[in-house]
Amino acid sequence: MLMKFLFAKNEEIPAGSATIFFGFSSIFWFVVGTGLGSFNAAKLAFPDWVTGTELFAFGHMRQVHVLAVILGWISMAFGMTMMYMTPALGNTKLWSEKLGLWNVFIWNVGLSLGLILLWMGITSGREYSDLIWPIDLVVIFGVLLPLGINVWMTIAHRKTQGIYITNWFFGACIFMLMIVFLVGNSPELFNLTGLTEAYMTFWFAHNVLGLWITPVAAGIAYYTIPKLTGNPLYSHRIGHLHFWSIVAFYSTPASHHLMSAPLPEWLKSFASVEGVLILIPAVAFVANILLTLKGKWSMFVENLETKFSITGVLLAIPLNMQGGFQQTRAINWYVHGTGWIVAHAHLALLGMSSFLEAAAVYFGLQQMLRRKLYSLTLGNLHYWFFIIGFCVYWISMTIAGLMQGAGKIYEVPYIDVVVAEHPYMIARWAGGTMVFTGNVIWLYNMWMTAREGTLVPKGRYAHELAYER
Amino acid sequence: MGFQQYKFGAAGIGLMFGFSMCITLLFPANDFRSGISTWVGLDKQLSLGRVIGFSYEDPFVTGAGKPIVVILDKDPKTGAIIDPPQRAYVYNPGIKFAPGINHQEMLGAGVEDLSKSIGKIDQSDMASGAVFTLEKGEFNGDEVDYIVNASVVRGWTPAGTLKAAGDENTRYVAKGKTIFVTEGCWWCHTLLPEQTQDWQFFGAPPYLGDFNGEMPTAFGSDRKAPDLLHVASRNSSREWMTMHFFNPRLVQPNSIMPRYDYLWGKTDAKGNTIDMNKWRAEYNAYVHGESIYPPEVPEPRRDSEVRTLIDWVLTSLR
Numbered sequence: 001m002l003m004k005f006l007f008a009k010n011e012e013i014p015a016g017s018a019t020i021f022f023g024f025s026s027i028f029w030f031v032v033g034t035g036l037g038s039f040n041a042a043k044l045a046f047p048d049w050v051t052g053t054e055l056f057a058f059g060h061m062r063q064v065h066v067l068a069v070i071l072g073w074i075s076m077a078f079g080m081t082m083m084y085m086t087p088a089l090g091n092t093k094l095w096s097e098k099l100g101l102w103n104v105f106i107w108n109v110g111l112s113l114g115l116i117l118l119w120m121g122i123t124s125g126r127e128y129s130d131l132i133w134p135i136d137l138v139v140i141f142g143v144l145l146p147l148g149i150n151v152w153m154t155i156a157h158r159k160t161q162g163i164y165i166t167n168w169f170f171g172a173c174i175f176m177l178m179i180v181f182l183v184g185n186s187p188e189l190f191n192l193t194g195l196t197e198a199y200m201t202f203w204f205a206h207n208v209l210g211l212w213i214t215p216v217a218a219g220i221a222y223y224t225i226p227k228l229t230g231n232p233l234y235s236h237r238i239g240h241l242h243f244w245s246i247v248a249f250y251s252t253p254a255s256h257h258l259m260s261a262p263l264p265e266w267l268k269s270f271a272s273v274e275g276v277l278i279l280i281p282a283v284a285f286v287a288n289i290l291l292t293l294k295g296k297w298s299m300f301v302e303n304l305e306t307k308f309s310i311t312g313v314l315l316a317i318p319l320n321m322q323g324g325f326q327q328t329r330a331i332n333w334y335v336h337g338t339g340w341i342v343a344h345a346h347l348a349l350l351g352m353s354s355f356l357e358a359a360a361v362y363f364g365l366q367q368m369l370r371r372k373l374y375s376l377t378l379g380n381l382h383y384w385f386f387i388i389g390f391c392v393y394w395i396s397m398t399i400a401g402l403m404q405g406a407g408k409i410y411e412v413p414y415i416d417v418v419v420a421e422h423p424y425m426i427a428r429w430a431g432g433t434m435v436f437t438g439n440v441i442w443l444y445n446m447w448m449t450a451r452e453g454t455l456v457p458k459g460r461y462a463h464e465l466a467y468e469r
Numbered sequence: 470m471g472f473q474q475y476k477f478g479a480a481g482i483g484l485m486f487g488f489s490m491c492i493t494l495l496f497p498a499n500d501f502r503s504g505i506s507t508w509v510g511l512d513k514q515l516s517l518g519r520v521i522g523f524s525y526e527d528p529f530v531t532g533a534g535k536p537i538v539v540i541l542d543k544d545p546k547t548g549a550i551i552d553p554p555q556r557a558y559v560y561n562p563g564i565k566f567a568p569g570i571n572h573q574e575m576l577g578a579g580v581e582d583l584s585k586s587i588g589k590i591d592q593s594d595m596a597s598g599a600v601f602t603l604e605k606g607e608f609n610g611d612e613v614d615y616i617v618n619a620s621v622v623r624g625w626t627p628a629g630t631l632k633a634a635g636d637e638n639t640r641y642v643a644k645g646k647t648i649f650v651t652e653g654c655w656w657c658h659t660l661l662p663e664q665t666q667d668w669q670f671f672g673a674p675p676y677l678g679d680f681n682g683e684m685p686t687a688f689g690s691d692r693k694a695p696d697l698l699h700v701a702s703r704n705s706s707r708e709w710m711t712m713h714f715f716n717p718r719l720v721q722p723n724s725i726m727p728r729y730d731y732l733w734g735k736t737d738a739k740g741n742t743i744d745m746n747k748w749r750a751e752y753n754a755y756v757h758g759e760s761i762y763p764p765e766v767p768e769p770r771r772d773s774e775v776r777t778l779i780d781w782v783l784t785s786l787r
Contacts, residue, residue, distance in 0.1 A: 044693070047725040048718075052745060054731045059653020121651035122530050125522035125685040132523035155475075163474050172482050179486070183494065187684065191520060193568050193575070194510070194680035196501050198688055203493065247482055251489040255497075260663035261688065262677045264500040270492065333665035337692035404692070411669045414695045419723050 006105060010098040016368030018100025020450075022080035023365045025108055026357075027443050029072025034436040036065035041429035045422070055119065063130045064119050069349060070128075070213070071111055071139070077357035078216050079104065082151050082170050084364045085223045089167050090158025095150050103146040110138040124188050126197070128205040133188040140181045148174040165239035169219025172247065173212055180207040195262070202257035209348060210250040210278075214319075217312070217353040218242065218285050220360045224309050225292050228363065228463060229299055234291035242284040249277040256327035260336060268329075275327040282320030289313045303463060304379045305359045311387060312355030319344070319352045334409060339421070340401025343394050350390055350435065358386070358442075365446060366462035371453030376467040378445040382438045389434025396427035505577030506569070507678040508603060508614040514682030515558040515601050515616065516642040516785060519565040521650055522685055526565055530651050532644030532777065536560045536567070538784060539634035545600075545625050555602060557619060557634075561627045562598035568682040569616065570601075575681055576616070579608035583615035590618045598627040636771060645781025648774050650687060652729065658697045659689035660786075672699035694726060701787045710779045715766045716752065732775035737767035 002021060005013050042049055043058045050056045087094045094100060114135035117123075123130045131139070151170050155163060163171075184204025187197040226233050233239065253275035255267045290313065293299075299306040322344050326335055335341060366373055373379055400421045407417035456462045506514075518536045519526070526534030542554040560566060570593050573581045583606045584590045593599045599620040606615050619625040631639065649655065662671040675698065680686055704710075709720060714732065717724040730745065737743050751764040769775045 043727065044725060047727055051728045052730060052749075057652065057729075057731075058727050059651075059656055062653055062656045122523055122528075123651060125650035125655075125687055127655075127687075127690060163478070168478065172478070175482070176486060179490075183490075188523075191568065191684065193514070193520075193682045193684040194501070194686065195504065195677065196498065197684050198680065198686040199497060199501070201685070201688075202690075244481065244485070248485045248489070251486055252493050254493055257690065258688075260665055260674065261661055262664075262675060262679070264497060267493075267497050267500070329665075333663065336663060337659060337690060339693075342691060408663075409666050411666075414670070415721060415723055418694075418725055422725075425725075 002101060002105060005098070005101050008098070010096055013097040013101065015093060015097065016084065018094065018097050018104060019080055019083040019364055019368040021101060021104045022076055022083055023361050023368075024446065024450075025104055026073050026076035026080055026361060027439070027446055029068055029076060029111075030354075031436070031439045031443050033065055033069035033073050034432065034439050036061055036068060038429065038433040038436045040065055041425070041432045045425040045429045054121075060119055060121060063123065063127075064115050066128070067118065067130065068111075068115060070208070071114075074213055074217075074349065074353055074357060076104070076107065077361050078212075078220075079107070079147055080364060081220050081223075081357070081360045082147065084368055085220070085360075086151050086154045086167055086170055089164045089223065090154060090160055092154065092157055092159050095153035095157060099146055099150050103143065103150065106138070106142045106146070110135065110142055114138070126187070126201045126204075128208065129185055129188070129201060133185055136181060136185045136188070140178055144174060144178045144181065148178065164222075165233070165236060165243060166219045166223045168240075168243050169215055169222075172243070173216050173219070176211045176247075176251070177208070180204060180211060184208075198261065199255065199258065199263060203254040206254040206257055207251065210253070211246070213353050214348060215243075215246045215250075215281075217356040218281075218316070221285075221289055221309055221313055221356050224305065224356070224360050224363055225289050225313075227461075228303060228306050228309070229293060229296040231292050231294065231296055234288050234294075238284050238288045242281045242288070245277070245281040245284070249274050250281065253278075253327065256332070259327070259329060259332045272328050272332075276324050278320055279324045282316060282324070286313055286316050286320075304373070304376065304383065305363045305463060307383055308355050308359035308362065311383075312352050312359065315347060315351040315355060319347045322347065334405040335401060338401035338404035338408070339397045339424070340405065343397035343401055346390070346397070347394055351394065355386070363463070366449065366453070366456070369450050369453065370456045370462075371449050372456055372462050372465050372467065374445050374448035374453050375469040377469065378441050382442045382445065385434050385438025385441065389431045389436075389438065392431030392434065393428055394431075396424040396431065400424035400428075502575075503577075504677045504681060505613070506580045506681040507676055509675070509679040510681045510683070511569070511576075511580070511603055511614055511616060512556070513679070513785065514567040514569055515603070516556075516640075517646055517683060518560075518567055518643050520684045521643065521646050527647070530647060532641075532647035534564055535643030535647070536564055537631065538640040538642045538780075539630060540638045540640065541630070541634055542638070543633060544623070545630045545633035546623060554638075557625070557630055558601040559627045559630050560595075560599050560601070562596060564595070564598065566593060566595060566599070568684070577678060577681065579611060579613040580615050583608055583613060584617075587622075588615050588617040589621040590616050592621045593618050600625040600627055600630045640780040640784045641777035642781045642784050644774075644777035645779070646785070648732065648778040649781065650685065652732075654697075655687040655689040656691065657689075657693035657726070658695065659692045660686070660696070660698045661688040662696050662698055667696060671696035672702065697782070697786055699786060701783045701785075705783055707779055707783065710782060711769060711775070712766050714775050714778065718756075719763055719766070729775065729778075732773065732778065733767060733769055734773050736770060738770050739768070741767075743767045 114131045187200050253271040255271040256275045300310045516538045537559045539557050540554050569576045602617045602619050604617050662674045664674045712719045714729045716728045717726040748764050754760045755763040
């Protein structure tokens, strides 16, 4: 069906097609990404499990997990939400459904190719920018540029007077991510070396998180929560405080990832101070969303999408409390490089960000398919597998990280730390496997929704209808 | 028309983002440029070559097109004894040079001057290859290390140098680091002892000039295993490394490191096929207490991947 639409006239492609293909692609990559995560975690708990084959070695699979989740699940879920939220907020149609479909097609092909190469060990050897530079160019010009053109043109052709805060996030973050990809991969493109390369690696890694994964997820919540509850956003102005403080402060603290490397001290101090300022957008965001929910808190229990969305918002509280302070010198020396950071990274990506996106993907797919979710039971099962699995992962890795930190400063022989961490590695694997299982259920549920979900009448929202299963 | 949001927005984002890019990119770049290469930095870039990881000369990241390190105890041309033995970095004809050879300004003040005036590195020619060595010199009262193009200064040829060293004194350092990168060793082992602690176990943190010309640096960020920057100072046994790479639990029962037995290839040093199933069966019997000794680890071939990896660990991580 995708092939048919790729060569159809734009007018003949039904509205929402791009959203649907993006949505299912993102869930597929979520299943792949978490499956790989579960497999990798098993190897950390039981190192002799599946050995002897180069392709199933931990070092060949770890980066595939990371990038499948970031560029497959999270970024494609962003693409999906942009395909339906941007036009809805401008009271218009998507600028080009055809461009959207080409975008999702090139994205899937390019990402698959990049990940297969990575899996084979064809890598740039730079964390988070592991993809070789030809694939980076595909990401910039084949994936991000078409996505940006579609979003920017849709915003430009809007029929509303102002630009809603969600669209500010969408439009600006795509632009900033393109710059981040270009500059962050410049060591590969121009063979910059040494400390410049090391710094650019983490400049890239930080800014992908700080200017793409967390702010776009927050921007999504500014749409889903008012839409689901029917309450207007508590304050658009506080939303702008959030947006502009992200642009101003959170584009700068990259070097807090290298606090114990020989970078200039002024740079580390500057980054550390700017990193604490994440609390401004964080408090603005969380307060704004939670106040929007006034009078509708029962939906947190009763409505699946709200449950996902608010869980993500609530997880933003520990996320930013950790994030703001763990990068100061006072705390960083203790937790740097330990499992604490792994737990924090999963809190950002698997916790806060993924819950917000899951809510938006649930909501958007039902809207665009014009079908009610197939099964509430499976939806709830997904939620509980997801949140319990995540919490098991997060708590076990936090404890393991604190033990590692203690081992580090009290100069315990490393092997004793490995022994002490073993039970937490098993818990980590169990938690990750629960999340993976939940996602398999989700993919089935969504597939069945597309085939057998109750049709949603014109003018109604899917979440207004009662479930039939 | 009045107030237009997108104009304000575009200007605002341009201004703020541009400002933060100045602070995080432009100003640090000036600081990085002032770094002066140390011996460690020069040794790294000469032994690793232009780039580890994906590149034109090595698109499949197998370690092709890289320089070779040799440890010389006699002059390849005159045969005079060199004591203590000296490292030489051999670039066969056509192998791309380390970044500092073509872009001497990145070596830093003093290093650049001596490398050009005494070391003649600006006369290096890729087509005919070159051999480089490191020397100590004085520049404006400071001791600096500098690069010498021994092909120009002493008439050493790449082929002659390799022959004089022999296989036992040859270290495939660049190929070894390629294995380190492709096998993802750096997902668990960092190459960055922290400035705040780590001195006791993992040794001194690196200096500003220790990285000039290295690509990628592969610091690692997630430490699930010991830091390796100075590992060869703690343990320099090739035999221990061989056993540890084949199956880490032979020497450290509680290790969670993966087995790297596939780096041996199909045959051992004597050309016999390595029977992995038999080895595993015997090892399992040992683990379950059915035999007293574990099976012998096969001796790696001279051209096996694990040999290059151990070469890199023992030569560079000191």
